[in-house]
Amino acid sequence: MxxxxxxxxxxxxxxxxxxxxxxxxxxxITKKNLVKKIIGMNIFQTAxxxxxxxxxxxxxxxxxxxMHGPDHSSHAxxxxxxxxxxxHVLMLTAIVVSVxxxxxxxxxxxxxxxxxxxxxxxxxxxKIMKSEPG
Amino acid sequence: MKLLATIVIFVWGGILFFTxxxxxxxxxxxxxxxxxxxPYYIEHAMEDTSVPNIVTAVLADYRGYDTLFETxxxxxxxxxxxxxxxxxxxxxxxxxxxxHQSTGVTLRIEKGGRLPENTGEFERIDxxxxxxxxxxxxxxxxxxxxxxxxxxxxxVHGHHSPGGGFQGGVIxxxxxxxxxxxxxxxxxxxxxxxxxxxxxGSLGVTIYGGTGMLCILLGAGFLNYxxxxxLPGVDPLTARSLGILIVEIGVxxxxxxxxxxIYYNLSSAGKQDEGL
Amino acid sequence: MIWQLDIIVLSMVMICAIAAIxxxxxxxxxxxxxxxxxxxCLLWSIxxxxxxxxxxxxxxxxxxxxxxxxxxxxxxxxxxx
Numbered sequence: 001m002x003x004x005x006x007x008x009x010x011x012x013x014x015x016x017x018x019x020x021x022x023x024x025x026x027x028x029i030t031k032k033n034l035v036k037k038i039i040g041m042n043i044f045q046t047a048x049x050x051x052x053x054x055x056x057x058x059x060x061x062x063x064x065x066x067m068h069g070p071d072h073s074s075h076a077x078x079x080x081x082x083x084x085x086x087x088h089v090l091m092l093t094a095i096v097v098s099v100x101x102x103x104x105x106x107x108x109x110x111x112x113x114x115x116x117x118x119x120x121x122x123x124x125x126x127k128i129m130k131s132e133p134g
Numbered sequence: 135m136k137l138l139a140t141i142v143i144f145v146w147g148g149i150l151f152f153t154x155x156x157x158x159x160x161x162x163x164x165x166x167x168x169x170x171x172x173p174y175y176i177e178h179a180m181e182d183t184s185v186p187n188i189v190t191a192v193l194a195d196y197r198g199y200d201t202l203f204e205t206x207x208x209x210x211x212x213x214x215x216x217x218x219x220x221x222x223x224x225x226x227x228x229x230x231x232x233x234h235q236s237t238g239v240t241l242r243i244e245k246g247g248r249l250p251e252n253t254g255e256f257e258r259i260d261x262x263x264x265x266x267x268x269x270x271x272x273x274x275x276x277x278x279x280x281x282x283x284x285x286x287x288x289x290v291h292g293h294h295s296p297g298g299g300f301q302g303g304v305i306x307x308x309x310x311x312x313x314x315x316x317x318x319x320x321x322x323x324x325x326x327x328x329x330x331x332x333x334x335g336s337l338g339v340t341i342y343g344g345t346g347m348l349c350i351l352l353g354a355g356f357l358n359y360x361x362x363x364x365l366p367g368v369d370p371l372t373a374r375s376l377g378i379l380i381v382e383i384g385v386x387x388x389x390x391x392x393x394x395x396i397y398y399n400l401s402s403a404g405k406q407d408e409g410l
Numbered sequence: 411m412i413w414q415l416d417i418i419v420l421s422m423v424m425i426c427a428i429a430a431i432x433x434x435x436x437x438x439x440x441x442x443x444x445x446x447x448x449x450x451c452l453l454w455s456i457x458x459x460x461x462x463x464x465x466x467x468x469x470x471x472x473x474x475x476x477x478x479x480x481x482x483x484x485x486x487x488x489x490x491x
Contacts, residue, residue, distance in 0.1 A: 009413050010159040016420040018150045020427055022143045027431040029139040033489040035436050035482065039443055043427050046450055046470070049462070057457045058168065059161035059411055064188040064458075065295070066180045077180065079173035080163055083458040085188040086172045089197060091462050092189070093204045096300060099469050100211030103396040106481040107218040110403055113485040120490060161411060189461040296460040304468040311476060393473055401480035410480055 013054040020047035032121045034109045038102065045098040049091045056087035064088065183374040185293045193298065194378040198357045201381070202342050205388050209335050212392035216332070219404035232256040233263070260318070260408040274316035281309035289386040293375060299382030303389030310394050319402060319409030328398055328406065331391040338388025342381050349377075416456055423449045436487050440478035447471040 020043060027040025064085040066077060109119065116124050158165035175192050185191040193201055232241045232250055235257060243249060250256040289302030314322035346357040354361035359377030363370040401409040426449060430442035447470030455463040 009417070010161075011154055011157070012417055012420060013160045014154040014157055015151065016424060018147055018154065019424050021150070022147045023424075023427050023431065025146075026139055026143055029142075030136050031431065032491050033436070035478075035485075036431055036439065036489070036491075039430055039439055042443065042474075043430070043446070046447070046466075049466075050450065050453065053454055053457055053459045053462055054160055055158070055165065055167045056459070057161050057411065058163045061163065061458070063296075063460050064176070065460075066176075066186040066188065068180065068186055077177050079168075079176045082176050082188070084168045084172045085175060085192055087167065088189050088459050088462050089192045091459075092193060092300065092465055093200060095462070095465050095469055096204050096208055099474055100208050102474055102477060103211050103400070104214045104218070106400055106477055107215045107396075110400065110481060110484055111218055114403065119485055187461075296464050298461065301461075301464050301468055304465075304473055308468065308472045308476075311473070315476075397473075397476065397480065400477055401483070403484045410476075410483055 014051070017047050017051045017054070020044075020050070034112065034119045034121065038105045038109065041105070042098060042102060045094065049094050052087040052091050052094075056084035058083050183378065184372050185375050185378060187293055187295065187298075189296075190292050190298045190378065190382070194381050195359065195374055198346075198381065201385065202346070202357070205339050205342055205385050208392050209339050209388055212332075212335055212395045215396045215399045219399045220406075221404045231259050231261065231263075233259045258320075270316050274312055278309050278313050281312070282306055285309060289382060290379070292382055293378070299385030300389055303386035304393060306386065306390040307393030307397075310390070311397050314397065314401075315410050319398070320407065323398070323406060326394060328395065331395040331398070334391035335388050335395065338384045338386070338391065341384030341387065345377060345380050345384070411458065412456065416453070419449055419453050419456065423453065434489055434491070436482045436489055437479065440475060440482055443478060444471050444475035447474065
């Protein structure tokens with residue numbers, strides 16, 4: 001068991017990811033406003049992206065662009081010198097998907113507002129119950 | 135519900151906290167995530183594709199199939215926003231507000247009335263109207279071309295620097311959104327109509343899929359850019375780099391069009407007559 | 411990979427996220443969400459993920475905040491919780 005400080009430095013990323021996941025989940029379950037739920041969903045998504053990127057980090061390594069001379073000649077490439085690029089690629093797709101989902105979710109919220117006049121979940125439930133026959 | 139949510143969060147958070155002690159240390163070079171496939175990508179990206187930016191090479195060449203469907207996802211999101219929100223102009227109740235420029239009198243004209251178009255004195259205003267602000271309009275008019283130029287640079291220079299098709303496409307779309315916010319939504323619709331943005335969105339996905347089909351027609355597999363070396367004028371060493379450039383341009387066009395399209399539908403709630 | 415900067419920015423990210431869901435004004439929540447996106451972008455560029463940081467800066471802090479403000483403009487700004 002190393003010292004407490006090196007443990008905190010090594011694991012603080014993951015604890016922050018866990019806190020953000022819980023914050024996002026709490027917002028999605030508890031909040032009654034639809035826009036707050038959408039914000040919670042986005043916080044959840046970016047926390048997952050943070051998790052993947054922090055798995056791929058390497059101490060003492062440089063960014064994943066290969067250092068080359070002016071005529072595209074490069075020395076032998078060592079895999080230890082460069083940060084792992086594979087999580088970055090997967091997370092680019094994840095960011096694209098998150099903005100697409102955000103657009104569709106906000107369009108749905110606008111439609112609900114134009115039909116029921118409110119964005120609070122309990123008021124919408126009441127209006128649906130009242131308009132249903134029986 | 136709040137009590138149940140709090141219990142669920144603390145239980146699940148506690149379980150995750152205990153499993154976090156088994157994770158590899160942050161910044162460890164020998165973690166299992168960096169062992170199996172990614173050393174191959176790092177060591178062979180430059181000699182296979184002659185693209186120094188490993189992320190662009192993996193995104194558009196080694197994992198090009200994923201990126202094709204990611205572009206399809208973003209186009210279908212724009213399409214979904216269109217189907218959810220758009221009301222046609224005939225069904226929406228139409229009233230227009232016109233303001234007389236010299237006296238400041240505002241007219242509200244309901245459907246069927248005569249509109250004071252083509253007279254120099256009346257201008258059409260939004261429901262939430264602020265006076266014409268010269269500084270904002272002139273500054274945005276000066277800045278928008280430079281933002282677009284930077285966006286084109288980001289798309290094309292994605293081989294050597296951080297960037298690529300998606301980032302450049304979003305910046306280009308943001309430049310058009312800036313124009314739509316600083317001026318009217320109607321002026322922006324005159325320059326880039328909704329029909330143009332829908333067609334450009336599908337054109338971007340077509341360019342990407344079309345490159346794949348071109349590779350099949352030239353003899354290799356789908357999205358195997360080595361087949362492009364048999365085209366006249368293409369150096370066999372950089373054939374894959376050329377293929378990556380073409381698909382990045384396709385992605386950039388699609389993303390630009392979809393960002394603008396979603397903005398048009400969201401900010402006017404489908405009616406497309408007045409925006410933010 | 412400066413770990414001190416990493417820990418400070420992570421703490422600010424957590425505070426920003428909790429504030430974004432507790433504020434009672436929806437426009438303020440959208441702006442705080444934009445600030446959260448910017449801090450995430452800074453975090454990823456500390457960890458060396460420059461492509462991801464570029465994308466998040468343009469998408470999260472640019473276009474996504476505009477979408478939120480446009481949606482709040484078309485619906486209501488007040489909320490009860």
